[in-house]
Amino acid sequence: MLFRNRFLLLLALAALLAFVSLSLQFFHLIPVSTAKNGVSSKSRKRIMPDPVTEPPVTDPVYEALLYCNIPSVAERSMEGHAPHHFKLVSVHVFIRHGDRYPLYVIPKTKRPEIDCTLVANRKPYHPKLEAFVSHMSKGSGASFESPLNSLPLYPNHPLCEMGELTQTGVVQHLQNGQLLRDIYLKKHKLLPNDWSADQLYLETTGKSRTLQSGLALLYGFLPDFDWKKIYFRHQPSALFCSGSCYCPVRNQYLEKEQRRQYLLRLKNSQLEKTYGEMAKIVDVPTKQLRAANPIDSMLCHLCHNVSFPCTRNGCVDMEHFKVIKTHQIEDERERREKKLYLGYSLLGAHPILNQTIGRMQRATEGRKEELFALYSAHDVTLSPVLSALGLSEARFPRFAARLIFELWQDREKPNEHSVRILYNGVDVTFHTSFCQDHHKRSPKPMCPLENLVRFVKRDMFVALGGSSTNYYDACHREGF
Numbered sequence: 001m002l003f004r005n006r007f008l009l010l011l012a013l014a015a016l017l018a019f020v021s022l023s024l025q026f027f028h029l030i031p032v033s034t035a036k037n038g039v040s041s042k043s044r045k046r047i048m049p050d051p052v053t054e055p056p057v058t059d060p061v062y063e064a065l066l067y068c069n070i071p072s073v074a075e076r077s078m079e080g081h082a083p084h085h086f087k088l089v090s091v092h093v094f095i096r097h098g099d100r101y102p103l104y105v106i107p108k109t110k111r112p113e114i115d116c117t118l119v120a121n122r123k124p125y126h127p128k129l130e131a132f133v134s135h136m137s138k139g140s141g142a143s144f145e146s147p148l149n150s151l152p153l154y155p156n157h158p159l160c161e162m163g164e165l166t167q168t169g170v171v172q173h174l175q176n177g178q179l180l181r182d183i184y185l186k187k188h189k190l191l192p193n194d195w196s197a198d199q200l201y202l203e204t205t206g207k208s209r210t211l212q213s214g215l216a217l218l219y220g221f222l223p224d225f226d227w228k229k230i231y232f233r234h235q236p237s238a239l240f241c242s243g244s245c246y247c248p249v250r251n252q253y254l255e256k257e258q259r260r261q262y263l264l265r266l267k268n269s270q271l272e273k274t275y276g277e278m279a280k281i282v283d284v285p286t287k288q289l290r291a292a293n294p295i296d297s298m299l300c301h302l303c304h305n306v307s308f309p310c311t312r313n314g315c316v317d318m319e320h321f322k323v324i325k326t327h328q329i330e331d332e333r334e335r336r337e338k339k340l341y342l343g344y345s346l347l348g349a350h351p352i353l354n355q356t357i358g359r360m361q362r363a364t365e366g367r368k369e370e371l372f373a374l375y376s377a378h379d380v381t382l383s384p385v386l387s388a389l390g391l392s393e394a395r396f397p398r399f400a401a402r403l404i405f406e407l408w409q410d411r412e413k414p415n416e417h418s419v420r421i422l423y424n425g426v427d428v429t430f431h432t433s434f435c436q437d438h439h440k441r442s443p444k445p446m447c448p449l450e451n452l453v454r455f456v457k458r459d460m461f462v463a464l465g466g467s468s469t470n471y472y473d474a475c476h477r478e479g480f
């Protein structure tokens with residue numbers, strides 16, 4: 001009982017903290033006319049640690065609750081903000097799937113009882129939830145590239161299966177979709193009234209949670225969700241690298257990065273002690289407990305307000321959670337410093353960024369296809385893209401995270417195209433490595449498309465430090 005109260009108190013406190021902090025930041029985030037003097041330090045809030053609105057030491061519980069992304073108050077976002085003489089040309093959306101059931105179980109404990117059916121009288125709720133279920137149940141197999149057509153179109157197990165999307169996850173993406181609809185369709189008329197299948201480009205990995213997340217977002221987004229106009233392509237690789245996945249140097253970076261991770265873990269005696277204690281509680285060897293990646297399960301307990309598991313030897317508790325989560329944060333810090341992950345990311349994200357600029361360039365030529373692209377993906381997709389763009393300070397992708405590229409045309413200079421980049425509703429355009437300097441020179445609140453193109457075609461490889469200037473050479477560099 002004592003444990004339960006302490007748990008709830010902590011949860012409530014952290015939720016309040018998160019809410020206050022986010023609200024404050026959102027107020028700062030209302031665009032302060034970056035056009036006036038080109039200096040907008042205010043837009044540096046939220047993805048960067050901020051001494052005023054965030055705890056001085058990164059608080060593991062606060063970070064965890066941001067990660068849960070529990071739908072509550074209507075969100076403010078910066079998507080679609082542009083001077084009136086700019087026309088929205090195309091939008092490219094990368095999402096992480098919504099809240100899911102853990103991928104691992106803590107050995108020898110009862111797994112958390114979470115219901116993955118979708119029902120109106122459970123929170124969180126979205127007004128479109130019932131309509132979504134009824135529409136999905138009439139789904140059409142013709143809308144999916146094989147093997148996607150064998151996947152269920154919405155979560156439906158009374159006890160969630162491993163990795164299954166939850167109601168929270170569906171609501172998160174219905175909300176994302178609705179938000180994007182208000183901005184991109186209602187305000188900016190991205191799609192014509194008689195839009196057709198060609199105007200969407202939809203791609204998902206082969207997991208039910210990503211497909212279902214993509215469908216929920218689209219259901220919130222599209223004015224009429226017509227199965228005949230939906231076609232989801234299947235992406236076998238979490239890097240979305242399609243035909244360009246073979247890259248030996250990328251794998252070498254990854255191996256070195258994993259080695260770094262391993263060494264950092266060994267140095268953390270408190271972490272080892274914590275795993276040891278937890279292993280005793282559940283009565284398995286420490287190695288087995290660690291391999292079961294308990295943080296994934298513990299986050300589910302936290303996000304769903306279900307107390308941590310107990311056995312007759314005791315309970316897994318918040319102190320254990322804090323130690324592991326704090327280590328994760330420390331690990332991310334060292335990851336930024338050592339830059340091995342950056343090398344991995346530059347090569348890992350190149351194919352999908354290359355595809356995106358290709359799509360943008362076709363749109364600048366006046367082609368009307370693929371005006372809205374949606375990639376329904378994973379943390380291991382978004383993380384490398386963020387890192388490659390130079391957004392290494394950005395928070396780890398939370399459930400239902402969204403990273404958006406907007407392409408704009410200046411009506412006064414129709415040959416000039418610009419991009420904006422937004423992460424979870426925050427404008428991060430001028431945090432990217434290819435537009436930091438531009439920011440200081442230009443009064444325009446956007447980045448020239450050429451900057452992004454130059455970065456993807458060449459500068460990404462220069463950033464790797466070798467002499468390579470293209471993907472193939474960079475991937476096959478000898479003596480790395």
Ligand SMILES: *[C@@H]1O[C@H](CO)[C@@H](O)[C@H](O)[C@H]1NC(C)=O
Nearest residue numbers: 008011012015304305306307
């Ligand atoms: C968490 O669950 C308890 C019941 O176990 C409930 O009283 C409390 O309101 C819940 N808290 C939140 C934030 O949902």
Ligand SMILES: *[C@@H]1O[C@H](CO)[C@@H](O)[C@H](O)[C@H]1NC(C)=O
Nearest residue numbers: 244350351354355358471472
């Ligand atoms: C980049 O995109 C172009 C077309 O836009 C394509 O020809 C090229 O093969 C792509 N490169 C990689 C490495 O994906």
